[in-house]
Amino acid sequence: MDRSKFDFDMRKLESLIHYISYKADREKLSAVKLYKILWFSETTYYQSHKKPIVGETYVKGAHGPLSCHAKKAIENLKGQEKMVVSRVNYFNGHKMEYVPLINPDISCFSAEEISHVDGWIDAICMGTASGISEFSHNDIWAAADDGEALPYSAVFFAPPVPPSAESIAWARSIAFSENAQEEVC
Numbered sequence: 001m002d003r004s005k006f007d008f009d010m011r012k013l014e015s016l017i018h019y020i021s022y023k024a025d026r027e028k029l030s031a032v033k034l035y036k037i038l039w040f041s042e043t044t045y046y047q048s049h050k051k052p053i054v055g056e057t058y059v060k061g062a063h064g065p066l067s068c069h070a071k072k073a074i075e076n077l078k079g080q081e082k083m084v085v086s087r088v089n090y091f092n093g094h095k096m097e098y099v100p101l102i103n104p105d106i107s108c109f110s111a112e113e114i115s116h117v118d119g120w121i122d123a124i125c126m127g128t129a130s131g132i133s134e135f136s137h138n139d140i141w142a143a144a145d146d147g148e149a150l151p152y153s154a155v156f157f158a159p160p161v162p163p164s165a166e167s168i169a170w171a172r173s174i175a176f177s178e179n180a181q182e183e184v185c
Contacts, residue, residue: 008057012109013070017070020037020038024121024125031096035065035066035067039067057069
């Protein structure tokens with residue numbers, strides 16, 4: 001299945017954004033990072049499963065791939081009193097802060113989908129917004145015009161993605177264990 005448009009599910013996007021805002025460290029999550037988590041979660045899941053999680057359309061934006069419906073989803077979450085969004089001072093500027101008011105309903109996702117998203121929450125929230133933007137400004141992003149849709153199939157031509165936090169922790173546990181030589185060889 002190689003198509004750039006999938007059946008989009010607004011309810012799943014709302015649930016995913018709600019979940020990300022619930023799971024991520026509020027101090028580290030910003031609008032830029034939220035959009036990166038959505039993009040990388042969807043496209044890398046597509047890369048391994050041939051289907052995205054939500055089926056959102058992403059376009060080239062100034063700071064990387066943008067979800068076409070995230071703003072509407074966030075407005076819906078605010079209107080349903082599931083989330084509060086505010087602009088807060090952050091270092092020498094501002095950032096958007098997403099505060100969930102209730103626990104998210106993730107029943108529309110598989111455990112595998114949630115685990116996949118968790119890996120991207122951890123990876124992206126560890127870095128800076130500018131550093132993550134540099135990573136997302138890859139050949140796929142560079143080849144598109146501003147506002148142009150970024151096809152899911154383009155991920156097959158992208159450089160490999162970084163390992164998950166879980167994979168890094170596992171590798172460190174093996175590398176630094178007393179029996180590391182025996183376990184590896």
